Structures are given as structure tokens and as C-alpha cells.
Amino acid sequence: MLYFQRWKIALILAVVLAGAIAALPNLFPASSVANWPSWLPNRQIVLGLDLRGGAHLLLEVERDSLIKDRLETLTSDVRQTLRDARIGYRSLAARDRTVSFTLRDAADGDRAVTALNPLAAPIPGGLFGGATVSEVSIAREGEQIRLSLTDDGIEARVRSAVEQSLSVLGRRLNALGTTEPTIQREGEDRILVQVPGLEDTSRLKEVLGQTARMTFHLECPEGNITDALQTRPPPGCEIAQPLNAGDGPVLIESRARLSGDDLVDAQPGFDQQTHQPIVTFRFNTRGATVFGDLTQQNVGRRFAVVLDEKVITAPVIRSPILGGTGQIEGNFTVESAQNLSVLLRAGALPADLTIVEERTVGPSLGRDSIAAGEIAAVIGSAGVVVFMVVAYGLLGVFAVIALVANVILLFGSLTALGATLTLPGIAGIVLTMGMAVDSNVLIYERIREEARLGRSTISAIEAGFSRAFATILDSNITTLIAALALFALGSGPIRGFAVTLAIGILTTMFTAYLLTRLIVAIWVRSRRPKAVPL
Amino acid sequence: MPIRFIPDETRIPFMRLARIGFPLSLAAMAVSLVLFFAVGLNLGIDFKGGTLIEVQTKTAEADLGGIRQTLESLGLGDVEVQGFGTPNDVLIRIATQPGGDAAQQAAVTKVQQTLGAEDYTYRRVEVVGPRVAGDLAWTGTISVLTTMVGVLLYIWFRFEWQFAIGAIATLVHDVVLTIGFFAIVQLDFNLSSIAAILTIVGYSLNDTVVVFDRIREILRRYKQMSITEVIDVATNQTLSRTVLTSLTTLIALFALFFFGGEVIRSFTAAMIWGVFIGTYSSIFIGGPILIYFNLRPAAAQTPDSAPAKA
Numbered sequence: 001m002l003y004f005q006r007w008k009i010a011l012i013l014a015v016v017l018a019g020a021i022a023a024l025p026n027l028f029p030a031s032s033v034a035n036w037p038s039w040l041p042n043r044q045i046v047l048g049l050d051l052r053g054g055a056h057l058l059l060e061v062e063r064d065s066l067i068k069d070r071l072e073t074l075t076s077d078v079r080q081t082l083r084d085a086r087i088g089y090r091s092l093a094a095r096d097r098t099v100s101f102t103l104r105d106a107a108d109g110d111r112a113v114t115a116l117n118p119l120a121a122p123i124p125g126g127l128f129g130g131a132t133v134s135e136v137s138i139a140r141e142g143e144q145i146r147l148s149l150t151d152d153g154i155e156a157r158v159r160s161a162v163e164q165s166l167s168v169l170g171r172r173l174n175a176l177g178t179t180e181p182t183i184q185r186e187g188e189d190r191i192l193v194q195v196p197g198l199e200d201t202s203r204l205k206e207v208l209g210q211t212a213r214m215t216f217h218l219e220c221p222e223g224n225i226t227d228a229l230q231t232r233p234p235p236g237c238e239i240a241q242p243l244n245a246g247d248g249p250v251l252i253e254s255r256a257r258l259s260g261d262d263l264v265d266a267q268p269g270f271d272q273q274t275h276q277p278i279v280t281f282r283f284n285t286r287g288a289t290v291f292g293d294l295t296q297q298n299v300g301r302r303f304a305v306v307l308d309e310k311v312i313t314a315p316v317i318r319s320p321i322l323g324g325t326g327q328i329e330g331n332f333t334v335e336s337a338q339n340l341s342v343l344l345r346a347g348a349l350p351a352d353l354t355i356v357e358e359r360t361v362g363p364s365l366g367r368d369s370i371a372a373g374e375i376a377a378v379i380g381s382a383g384v385v386v387f388m389v390v391a392y393g394l395l396g397v398f399a400v401i402a403l404v405a406n407v408i409l410l411f412g413s414l415t416a417l418g419a420t421l422t423l424p425g426i427a428g429i430v431l432t433m434g435m436a437v438d439s440n441v442l443i444y445e446r447i448r449e450e451a452r453l454g455r456s457t458i459s460a461i462e463a464g465f466s467r468a469f470a471t472i473l474d475s476n477i478t479t480l481i482a483a484l485a486l487f488a489l490g491s492g493p494i495r496g497f498a499v500t501l502a503i504g505i506l507t508t509m510f511t512a513y514l515l516t517r518l519i520v521a522i523w524v525r526s527r528r529p530k531a532v533p534l
Numbered sequence: 535m536p537i538r539f540i541p542d543e544t545r546i547p548f549m550r551l552a553r554i555g556f557p558l559s560l561a562a563m564a565v566s567l568v569l570f571f572a573v574g575l576n577l578g579i580d581f582k583g584g585t586l587i588e589v590q591t592k593t594a595e596a597d598l599g600g601i602r603q604t605l606e607s608l609g610l611g612d613v614e615v616q617g618f619g620t621p622n623d624v625l626i627r628i629a630t631q632p633g634g635d636a637a638q639q640a641a642v643t644k645v646q647q648t649l650g651a652e653d654y655t656y657r658r659v660e661v662v663g664p665r666v667a668g669d670l671a672w673t674g675t676i677s678v679l680t681t682m683v684g685v686l687l688y689i690w691f692r693f694e695w696q697f698a699i700g701a702i703a704t705l706v707h708d709v710v711l712t713i714g715f716f717a718i719v720q721l722d723f724n725l726s727s728i729a730a731i732l733t734i735v736g737y738s739l740n741d742t743v744v745v746f747d748r749i750r751e752i753l754r755r756y757k758q759m760s761i762t763e764v765i766d767v768a769t770n771q772t773l774s775r776t777v778l779t780s781l782t783t784l785i786a787l788f789a790l791f792f793f794g795g796e797v798i799r800s801f802t803a804a805m806i807w808g809v810f811i812g813t814y815s816s817i818f819i820g821g822p823i824l825i826y827f828n829l830r831p832a833a834a835q836t837p838d839s840a841p842a843k844a
Contacts, residue, residue, distance in 0.1 A: 050797070058666065060635070201659070202646070205639065354635040356663035358642075365588070365657035365797075372795030380789030384782050391778060393536040424726060427790055427798050431733070431805070434786030435740070438779040442744065445775040452542065471747045474692060475740040481684040482736030486729055489677035494729045501733070534536060 002462055002521040012514050016405050019412030019507075026411060045415045048422035048496050051370050053363030054196035055204055059169075061161050061189045062352040063154070067097060069351070070149055070157065074099050074136065077119055078147065085115040097154075100146040112145055113138060119147065123156065158189050161351040165191055171346035172207055191353070201360050203339070211308050211352050212343035214260035217252040218294070219302035219314070225251045243310040244331045250314045252304045257294055262287030266344035268337040271329060277337040280327045281344060288324025296320035305330070307340070373426035380430045381407075388437055392444055394533050398519045399440035402511040406436050409507040414500065422496030432504030438475075439512030443468040444534060451532045458524060460532055465517055472513060476505050539781070540774040548769045548817055549762045549825065555818035559707060566714025573717050578724030579660060581674070583630040583667035585642055588618065588658035589649065595621040604648060610641050619796040623657075635663040674728040678709065681735055689743070697746050700823040701739060704815045708738045708808065715807050726801040734808030737783070741776060742816040748772050753830065761830040765821040780813045 004012075025033045025044050033042050049056055071094045078099055082089050088104030089112075103109060122132035135153030139146045166183055169191065173181040181195045198204060220228075220237035228251050233239055238254045266281045283291050295303070295317050304314040305328050312330040332340070384403070388396040410429060414421060447464030455463060483505065486498035523529075579586050589596075601624060602615040612629035626645065631637040638661045646656065662670070682705055690698040712731055716723050748768035752759070759767070787809065791802040 060665070202643065209639075354663075355639055355661070356635045357666045358639070358659060358661040360656075360659040362655060362657045364590070364655060369795050369797060372793060376790045376792075376794035379793055380786040383785035383789060387782055387785060390537050391539060396536065423795070423797055424729065424801065427794060427801065430786045430790050430794070431783070434783035435737070435779070437782050438740070438775075441775050441778045441782070445772075445778075448542075448774075449771065467751075471744055474747060475743045478685055478688060478739040478743055479736035481688060482681050482732050482739070485677045485681040485684065486732050488680070489673050489725075489728065489732075494725055497729055497733075501736075 002458065002465075002517070002524055004518060004521055009518060012518055015510070016409065016515065019405070019409035022412035022416045023408050026415060041415075043415055043418070045411065046418060046420045047366075047370075048420045048425065049194060049196055049359070049366075050361050050423045051366045051373075051421065052196050053198070053361050053366040054194065055198050055201045056357075056359040057193045057195075057205070057208065057355055058186065058357035059165075059191045059193065059208065059353040060356045061158055061165065061191075062354055063158060063189065065352040066157055066161060067149065067154060070135075070154075071097065071099065074119065074147060074149070078116065081115050081119070082112065085111065087112050087115065097149040098146050099148075100144060103143045103145065106143045109140060109143070109145070113140055116145070116147065123153070155188075158351075161349075162189060162191060164350045165353060168347050168349050169193060169208060172342060175342040175346055176204065176207060178204070190356070197363060198360075201358075203335070205355060205358075207339055207342060209353060209355055210343060211349045212260065212346075213308055213348040214263070214344060215256035215306045216258040216291075217254075217256055217304045217306055218298060219304065220251040220253055221301075223251060225249060240304060240306055240309065240311045243307065243312050246331070247311070250302070250304050250311050252306070252311075252314075256306075258283070258287055258290055260344055260348050262290070263344055266341040268332075268334070268341045269327070271327070274329075276329060277332040277334045278327045278329050279332065279337050279341050279344070280325065283324040285324075288322075291324060291326070292320060292322040296322075312340075369423045373423060373430075377426065377430050377433075381433050384433055384437060388440070392440075392534060394523075395440075395444055395520070398516055398523070399437055399444075401519060402440065402516045403433060403436055405515055406504075406507050406511040407433065409511065410500065410504055413503045413507065417503075419499045419503070420496050421500070424494060424497035425500045428497045428500035428504060432501065432508065435479075436504065436508040436512065439468075439472045439508055440516060442471055443512070443516065447532055448534045451534070457529055457532055461520060461524060465513075465520075469513060472509065476509055480505050540777050544770045544773055546766075546770055546773070548766050549821055552818045552822045555814075556822045559711075559815070559819060562714065563707060563710045566710050566717065569717040570713055575713070575716050575723040576720040578722040578727075579627070579662045579667070580724040581667055581671045583638075583662050583664040585626075585628040585638055585645075585662075586658070586660045587626040587628075587642065587645060587656065589624050589626065589654040590657050591622045591624070592653055592655060594653075596624045598624065601626070601649070605645060608644055608648060610644065623796070630664055630667075635665070638663055670725060674725065678728065678731060678735070681732055682706075685735070685739055689746075693746060693750060694829065696824055696827040696829045697750075699827055700746070700820040701742050703823045704738060704742050704819045705735055707815045707819045708734055708811050711811050712804060712808055715804065719803070721800045721803060724800075726798065727804055730801050730804035730808065733805060734812055737809060738812030738815060741779075741812055742820050744775065745769060745772055745816050745820060749824065761825050761828075764830070765824060769817050769821065776813060776816070780809055783809050 021041055025042055030044060033044060036042050075092065075094045078101065079092060087108045089101045090104060092101040103112060116138055120134055120136040120138050122134045133152040133156050134150060135156070137148050137150055139148070162185055166185065169183050173183065173195065178195045179197065181193065184192050186192045193208060195204060220234060223234040223237065225239070225248065228239055229249070233251060236254055237251055240250050240252050242249060262283050264282050264284045266279055269278055269280050270276065271278045299317050299319065301317055302314045303317050305312045313328055385400050388399045390396070392399065407429070410432065443464050446468045447460050450460035450463040451457065480502060483498050483502040487495055487502065596617065598615055598617055602613065605613045605615065605626065610628050610631065614627040616625050617623065618625040628641055628645070631641050642659060642661060682702060685705065686698050686702050689701045709731055712734055716727060745768060748771055749765055752764045752768050756764070784806065787802055787806050791799060791806060794802060
């Protein structure tokens with residue numbers, strides 16, 4: 001047990017050295033590491049949001065609103081299809097996940113089903129790309145026909161909504177100028193956004209959470225808002241509430257003439273006469289044509305700019321606008337004009353997203369946590385060092401050397417793996433230091449026992465190492481199982497704890513069993529001790 | 535010369551002490567369960583949902599009463615305002631708002647607007663919506679259970695089945711008493727508490743496995759020794775190690791408790807408790823279970839009936 005081949009010695013030392021090199025950049029400030037020559041390691045440990053400050057937002061696709069949207073589209077598709085096929089119907093209605101209507105003439109049944117069949121055509125969206133699912137199922141019962149959204153279809157919609165949202169959110173974050181944001185999918189219908197080092201999250205939340213579906217509507221050609229509020233809006237029209245509490249509601253056509261999808265650019269600016277903040281926008285070619293025709297034919301009517309079903313502004317068209325550009329004046333502040341142009345440039349979210357979890361840590365708390373963690377680590381390790389030396393003398397010193405190597409290896413591994421260090425992670429390191437010496441304690445106690453049983457010094461030491469090994473293995477593997485479960489449970493900080501605990505167990509097994517044994521072997525060979533100094 | 539913390543050759547009759555300890559533990563577990571159901575845990579926002587805002591006053595010491603009064607007038611339901619660490623730090627807890635996830639965000643905005651940004655720094659904002667809270671509670675429970683099963687399988691694989699039962703009994707004991715601890719002290723029970731429980735499970739197991747390892751070794755070496763005697767000898771032989779390791783771990787934990795900051799204090803408090811009961815249970819729970827499940831059947835105790843295997 002105490003004989004090491006040369007290559008083994010070299011290997012053990014090489015591992016410790018590699019750990020030290022990987023850990024080295026952490027001792028220097030990031031600014032100086034950035035200037036190091038490229039052959040030096042320049043990776044530093046990644047600090048978690050709880051240490052550097054930042055926002056962690058979990059957003060969820062609103063399934064209900066998605067279904068509601070699909071149902072509305074389906075209803076109008078059905079109406080359009082039946083009208084085009086000249087099929088008479090009555091009581092067309094949408095409930096839960098089903099659109100149903102009754103035929104005026106039961107003989108039209110087959111014709112209606114044939115006409116509606118394209119709506120039930122499969123859409124791509126199986127789990128693995130290639131598969132297709134049918135989004136709508138058609139059922140007929142005598143004169144009544146029902147079209148239902150299928151579960152598979154809804155799942156496919158949710159999945160694609162998450163996919164699209166990922167890229168929209170990415171564009172929005174970029175436009176906000178945040179540094180190193182991460183956006184990732186979580187589970188089936190959630191998206192995790194992490195933005196480090198952000199002081200004020202209210203703007204972030206405003207920009208991320210908004211669906212930003214912009215539509216352009218003409219004012220309803222008949223009726224007026226007062227009558228509509230008292231009774232009901234004329235067919236094909238609806239009442240839109242204003243975004244600014246000061247304005248009144250507007251009676252608009254339900255049909256949107258143009259939408260945000262037709263925009264190619266939006267920028268904040270100032271009106272030349274009033275000097276109020278405005279948002280200027282530019283349509284694509286199709287949009288420009290439609291917008292031109294529309295303004296030409298409807299001079300004198302009001303034109304409503306609607307964002308997420310609220311009217312931003314509804315000016316009267318004074319003259320045709322043919323260039324495809326325009327401006328929105330809507331009682332903006334400089335910031336809200338900026339926000340709106342960011343949203344319009346990045347595009348609308350395909351579905352409403354709600355913030356279901358938020359964890360924001362201010363940079364000052366992060367700094368305090370790092371400081372507290374450092375103090376605790378220094379005091380904790382000093383305590384352990386003193387204790388080991390008092391309890392085991394020279395062998396205690398060996399254990400302390402192993403402990404130092406352990407911490408270096410732990411930091412080196414965390415750095416090399418790109419693991420994130422969190423506050424619970426620091427706790428994990430401190431705890432590892434406390435538990436790391438357990439392996440040394442196991443070995444030393446065993447050596448003592450073997451010596452008491454009358455073995456010679458060398459044979460007691462050998463027996464101590466070999467007999468303690470099985471125990472060290474068993475006890476560490478069981479702890480490793482717990483660490484893995486923690487990792488699986490892990491959200492952010494907790495996962496950081498699990499990672500340091502698990503890596504700590506591995507480095508502990510290395511330093512306690514190999515490194516300590518090497519040190520003891522060198523000591524035994526050079527000093528030839530007569531008795532175990534325990 | 536090194537100091538001996540535990541004298542050599544102790545002969546503490548642990549299994550005789552366990553005749554008192556074991557029933558006491560059962561009683562403590564019963565009390566914990568009663569407390570858990572009658573008083574309940576002080577569930578944090580991770581599992582209950584709701585909002586937690588940590589603010590720090592920029593100049594004057596925080597006026598807790600004033601803040602409480604201001605926030606209570608907002609009509610956000612149950613608002614809890616409490617000092618936290620230094621006199622400048624305040625923790626504000628708001629119960630889950632009716633009206634889904636968006637309502638939680640609205641509540642945060644309301645608080646931030648009311649308190650303003652002039653006098654206060656917002657150090658931490660945590661909002662957990664009702665749906666996420668449910669998910670977290672579920673994964674938390676699952677992870678504790680999977681750990682137990684994983685450990686059970688590993689020990690079953692490495693030792694005889696009685697050891698696996700003993701280890702699981704020890705773990706159940708530790709988890710139940712830790713939950714009892716949370717119920718008595720009314721510390722916030724959140725995700726990091728689950729992490730604490732899992733770490734306690736890991737630590738306690740570590741301890742149990744060391745004792746079990748020694749029991750197995752002695753069982754193989756002294757075939758005539760009664761199981762009670764074997765456990766006593768094994769426990770005494772490993773006592774020095776048990777105590778020393780607990781001490782070094784406690785040194786590290788106390789450093790974290792006193793200097794590691796408020797954010798992880800409840801986590802370390804639970805861990806410290808866990809080290810005590812984890813150490814206790816490997817001796818006073820694991821051992822008696824081995825005896826009860828008849829680890830060494832009477833037949834094997836006659837000297838020549840059992841062929842030497844180890």
C-alpha cells in the first residue's frame with residue numbers, strides 16, 4: 001500500500017497541478033485575466049445570479065388564451081367557408097374547445113363536411129419534427145356539425161408557441177442591450193430567462209411580458225360608440241378600450257386591416273411640431289400598398305392603432321399616406337416610446353406569456369453574500385485545520401495539505417466544467433471541507449487501532465489505508481446518491497449546491513485516499529518512524 | 535503530541551442505552567408527526583406561493599411599524615413585515631394574491647411604487663406563482679423519496695437486507711425529526727430546507743454506513759459473539775471517528791451559521807440539527823433494528839455450525 005510506482009506519483013501530482021492551473025485565474029480580477037496571453041488558462045468560475053445579482057424569470061405560455069385564439073380563428077374560418085360554399089347555417093357558436101352550428105337544410109350535410117375538411121388538414125408538429133397531427137376533428141350529428149380542437153393539436157400549438165417565443169424574447173433582450181442573457185425552454189410550456197447584473201427589473205418584465213400584438217383597424221362605418229356602449233356593437237364591429245385612461249373607448253371594425261407582422265422597422269423619435277415622444281414605423285412592401293390604398297379610400301375616417309386589444313391612438317385620416325411610413329402619437333413618455341419600438345421591432349409573441357416565478361437579487365445583496373461566504377469559508381477552514389492538527393499532530397498536517405489540495409481541485413473542476421457558483425454552492429464547499437477530513441479521520445483511526453493490536457508501524461499504516469478504503473467508498477457513494485437527487489431537484493442555487501457537493505465528494509476521495517497515502521508513504525520512507533505518532 | 539478527544543478502548547453499552555433511546559426516539563417521532571399535522575410547517579413561498587421582498591433602508595434604520603401600516607393599507611391581504619439581520623434590513627412577505635400569476639406581479643409593483651426607490655434599495659424579490667409552487671412541492675417530495683430508494687438499493691446491494699432496513703429506518707427517523715424541528719422552530723420551510731434534508735440524509739447515511747461496515751467486519755471475524763455485543767464493540771471502535779467527524783463538520787457549519795449571511799441561515803440551522811440527530815440515529819436506531827430483524831440467527835451462533843466465509 002505504501003509503494004508507489006513513479007508514473008503513479010507523477011500522475012497524482014499532475015492532477016493536483018492541473019487543478020491548480022485551472023483554478024488560478026480565479027485569484028485575479030476579471031479585467032486582468034482578459035489581458036493574459038492565450039496560452040494561459042483564462043476561464044473564471046461563473047457566479048450564479050444570487051451572487052452577482054440579476055433576474056430569473058420563469059414565463060409560461062397561457063394555454064387558455066392560446067385555445068381561445070385558435071377557437072376564434074376557427075369560428076371565423078368556418079363562417080367564411082360556409083359563406084363561400086353557400087351553405088345556410090344558424091346558431092354558430094364556440095364553447096370550450098368546440099365550434100358548432102346547425103344546418104338550415106340537413107341535405108347540405110355532406111357538402112358542408114367536404115367544404116370544412118381542409119380545416120382538419122394535419123399540421124406539422126409531432127414531437128420529432130416529421131410527424132403531423134390533426135388539429136381539428138369534425139363530427140356530424142344530423143343537422144348539427146361540431147369542430148373540436150384536438151389535444152394533440154393544442155400540444156403542438158403550445159410547443160411551437162414556445163419555440164417562436166424563444167426567438168422573439170431573444171430579439172427583445174438584445175434590443176434592450178442586456179449582457180449575457182440566457183433563454184431556455186423549461187418543461188413543456190415554460191421559458192426561463194436569466195439576466196445577470198440587472199438593477200431594475202420592472203422594465204425587463206414590462207418588455208418580456210407583453211404580447212405586443214399590434215393591429216390596425218378602421219373605425220366602424222355604421223353606428224356610434226354611445227349607442228354601442230348602451231346596446232351592442234353593429235355586426236362585424238367591436239368596442240376597443242383605450243390604453244390611456246384619459247381617452248374614450250373606440251368603436252372599431254373587428255377585422256384588422258394590417259398587423260405588426262407587416263412592419264419592418266420601428267424607432268422612437270419626437271414629433272417635429274409638438275416635441276412629444278412618438279414611435280415612427282415603416283411597413284414592408286405589401287403593408288405599404290395596403291396602407292396606401294386604405295388611407296386613400298378612407299380619408300376623413302378614424303384609424304385605430306391597437307396594441308394587445310387596447311387602442312393606443314385613433315387619429316382621423318387627413319390625407320393618403322403612400323410612402324409606407326407613419327408615426328404613432330400616444331401620450332408616450334420617452335421610455336414607453338422606446339419600449340414600444342423595441343417590441344414592434346422584435347415582433348409579437350405568438351401567445352400570451354405570464355411570469356409564474358421571479359427571483360431577483362440586487363447586486364448589493366450579491367456582494368454581501370460573497371463577502372459573507374468568504375468569511376465563513378475562511379473561519380470554517382481555519383477551525384477545521386486547527387482541529388485536525390490538534391487531534392492528529394503531524395498526520396493532521398498531512399490531512400491539512402490534502403485538504404488544501406482538495407479545495408484547489410474543487411475550484412479547478414468547477415472552473416473547468418463551467419459550473420455556476422451560488423451561495424448554497426459556497427455552503428457546499430464549506431461543508432465539503434468539514435466532511436472531507438472524515439476520510440482522513442477514518443484512515444487515521446484505523447491506523448491507531450491496528451497499531452494498538454500490536455502491528456508494526458508500517459504494517460499498521462498499510463492496514464489502516466486498505467481497511468478504511470471500503471468504508472470510504474461506501475459512505476461517499478451513498479452521499480453521492482443524495483447529491484445526484486439534489487441535482488435533479490435543482491433549480492438554480494440548489495443545483496449549485498448539489499454540483500459542489502458531488503464534485504467535492506470526488507475530489508475528497510482522490511485527495512484522502514491517493515494524495516494522503518502518497519504523502520504518508522514519502523514520510524515513512526524518509527523518516528522510518530518507530531511508532532505511529534497518533 | 536496530539537490530544538485524544540475520545541479515550542481508547544471505551545466500553546459503552548450502547549445497546550443497553552438504546553433500550554431507553556429507541557423508545558424515546560419513537561416518542562420524538564410521534565411528537566414530530568403530531569406537530570406536523572397539528573401546527574404545520576411555516577411554509578415559505580416556494581411551496582405556498584406568494585411574494586418575498588427584501589429591502590434595505592438607505593439611511594435611517596428601518597421603521598417596521600411604519601412600513602407595516604403603509605403596506606397594510608394597500609389591501610394586499612396578509613402582509614408580514616419583519617426585521618432581518620441588520621436594523622436596516624426588512625423582509626416583506628405577501629400572501630398569494632387571488633387572480634392568478636399576473637396578480638402577483640401587480641402586487642410587487644404596488645409595493646415598489648408605494649415604498650419608492652428613494653429611501654429603499656430592493657435587495658431581493660422573489661415571486662412564486664401558485665402553479666410553480668405546486669410543481670416545486672411535488673419535485674421536492676419526489677427527490678426525497680428517490681434518494682431513499684436509491685440508497686436502499688445501494689445498501690441492499692453492498693450489505694445484507696437487514697442493513698438496508700436499518701439504514702432506511704435511520705433515514706426515516708432523521709427526516710421525521712428534521713420536519714419536527716421545522717415545525718417547532720417555525721423556520722421558513724422552502725426549497726433550501728429540502729436541500730438541507732437531503733444533505734442530512736447523505737450525512738446520516740455516511741455515518742450509518744461506517745458503523746454498519748464495522749459491524750459486518752466484526753460479524754465475520756467473531757462468529758460466536760452475540761449480535762448485541764457485536765454492535766456494541768463496533769460502535770465503540772468507531773466512536774472516536776464518529777465524534778471527530780461530527781466535530782469538524784459542526785465547525786464548518788457553525789462558521790456558516792454565524793458568518794455565512796442571512797440567506798442561508800435557516801439552511802445551516804437545519805444542517806446543524808441534522809448532524810446531531812444523524813450521529814445519534816446511526817447508533818441508537820440502526821443498531822436496534824439490526825437486532826430486531828435478527829441479523830445473526832441463533833443457529834449461526836454455535837461455534838462450528840457456520841463455516842468461515844469471510
